[in-house]
Amino acid sequence: MGRDHDDDDDDRLAGLFERLRGGGGAAVPTSALGRLRRMAGTALRTARAARKGGGPGEGLGAADPEAIERMVMSLGQLKGIAMKMGQILSYIDAEMPPETQRLLGLLQVYSQPTPFEAIAATIREDVPAEADAILASLDPEPAASASIGQVHRARRPDGTQVAVKVRHPGIDEAIRADFRSASIGKVMGGLMAPGANIKETIVEAQERFLEECDYGLEATRQRRFGELLAGHARVDVPAVHDGWCGQRVLTTTWYDGVGFDRWLATEPSAAERAAVGRALYDFYVGTLYRHGIFNADPHPGNLVFAPYGRLAVLDYGCVRAFDAATVRALAALSEAVRDDDAPKIRDAMVGLGARDPGAAGERFDATRDLLRAFYGPVMERGSHVIAAGASTAIGQAYKTKRAIFRLRVPGKLLFLYRIRFGLYAVLARLGAEADWRAIESELTDGVLSARVP
Template identity: 30%
Template sequence: MADKVEGREATFFGGVRRFARTSGAVGGIAARVAGERVFGIKTDRAAHAEDLRAILGGLKGPLMKVAQILTTIPDALPPEYAAELSELQANAPPMGWPFVRRRMAGELGPEWQSRFASFSQDASAAASLGQVHKATLHDGREVACKLQYPDMPSTVEADLRQLKLAMAIYHRMDNAIQNDEIYKELAERLREELDYLREAAQMRLYEAMLADVADVHVPVAIPELTTPRLLTMSWLEGGPLQRWIETDPPLEARNRVAEALFRAWYVPFYRYGIIHGDPHLGNYQVRPDGAVNLLDFGAIRVFPPSFVSGVIALFEAVRDQDDAKAGDAYRGWGFQDITPEKVTVLNGWARFLYEPLLEDRVRRIQETDGQFGRTVAEGVHSGLKSIGGVRPPREFVLMDRSAVGLGSVFLRLKAELNWSKLYREVTADYDEGMVAQRQAEALSVAGVPPPK
């Protein structure tokens, strides 16, 4: 009992310490923003953003991860904040070996080392929620053991309180985007990421959905060595995508990787209504044979099949310049109070996202200046502000994140593909009823809880 009490106290005070460290940053910015609004005191947003990045970068935790997601959602944060936070890297300082031994004993028992033929003392990778150690099982299989950092539930809750405060502050500064649903979505997905048993099930889900997709590999979870805070999976050989890009591979190889990533994301979405919501360079590896490893299955979003239909309908509306159909599509996405004026403004962003899919030719994902996306977002922001703002539905968050995140990867790859042809292939013979059937069967087989 004493251990349990001590654990609860450690969790509580860990959260308090976390809250105190972040609240100083957010509270200080809040005071300066209030001064600007109430007293007309002009403040330097760029300086605030730099301060915030320094503090969040030092924490290297879930708040940093959420901030990275927010930078891909137009106007969820001021552009100054987005520019600074986009520089954050998801590399946390690793736990030392004595600490790892204690954590592993807590997950697998005091004789945990006897269950491995070898276990590397040094972390192979470290991120916002945990770190990975390479190990070998007695049957010779090489595995990756992802061990969650201690006290993460309280850390997440402390960070979410600060995130809610920061987003509320920004909404008072600028109401073009009403972000309450964005917060709810981020909070639910982040809490889900803490459950490694759920992630193991989602890994099985992706293994099944991508079984027939060429050049994409998914690790296999080892159930007997997996707990809510330890995920043991097959070790996949490959190197980081960013490092591979830096070797300046030939166009054919870059195109192969880009096509594999396109299918890895959109085959599950258009055929099962499921998407991987965390597409960044750290979640991809390139194998020695040029294929791709897909990593990290904590942020998975299951959509109602009607939402998938809405995404396809919006593409068709943009293609056909049909504003009435676009309005219906936005409603299908979950947007409320859609007016002709809002359709006109939102279509600016939709055209930007869908434009590569409209041209039936080989091309780069974006052929304009690298800042064009920000220019489009600023235009959409101004338009929304002039008509009273918009409340994006929860479903918008990770869908937009995936589109922008993948686009960024394709830009870095300098891939040249017929994106329109790829899109037509993955949406061929689309049927909402079949999506519902495939989704229910896949979730059941993998053991993933159905959406609430």
């Protein structure tokens, strides 16, 4: 009996995974020229497709699998911003062919790892007092290798299983090198946020991505989310183990479970999918409205599903906080867009620091279209499953990009695009049914009904 197409796809995926795992050894390129040369091929051209029309991954559909494999290998070697662009493309474009999506999806959990000798050296430099204890039980084989660091499993002296995340040597310099290249910064900004002030967007992106290199800051943020989510009906935040942490090493409790794709393969019930969908919406959007802080990295590789019905959200490196006035303005904008109230949309946009879109005409129409795409699923009344195309609706906004770019949306709002469209993509793949408009309305009502100090 002949092999079917799915078998060939599985073999290709497995082969690419093994090449990524076995490709460690070379240092992360850190010079701007060297990284630009490496990106100038398939990686940079593919990302630029996001700015030229249809959708973020336009042009990928026609690419042959070997070209996609070469791109994944290149992005996995470069790590940093290049790999993050690949991660975004892997889950935000529902129209991308499944094979392409699966190959790019490897970047959600794996890049070419840093050699164990370099990992051990970093641990000894960063947490010298505990280095021997950490290394005594540290699995030399990484459990995951991502754009900023890689994770190794270990065991505390009391028997607690932990995940030790160690930063790739030189990754902070690599990110700075990427942002010294104006073209790469513009591509990243265009991929994540049409209509934004380009200069402010590049500054915002650089600040947030460099913060991801500071594991001491991430530990603080993870503890904060642990406090905010304590007692949550479904979401867990792994605990931080302070004594085994530094600026380049972060140790958290190991969370047993399976990743997003493997969990979906178990064919969870509609009720289970809906519960998970509501929990994820509450985690990514609810914390913004309730507490003025949100995790801005909603890709599926950060989700772990436990066998007893709970899930953990990993990685708190990319987090954004807003003051109460900004949160209130965002809630007012959401309400105005849902009500299609033109004067309130205009007031809210100006209140957030964007240029006045006017009351009518091309600029206002472009603004309205962009905002309706941004809020996508919450525009529809009643319970429904988020359509697969919801995450690519942003592509339609590019068709009016001249009017949109005149809006000059403040760069500080950059990562709101990422959580909205990233979350929509995850919810669409999840097939979760809920009254998303009612969920959003309850959250914004809570903000707008609160007394202003």
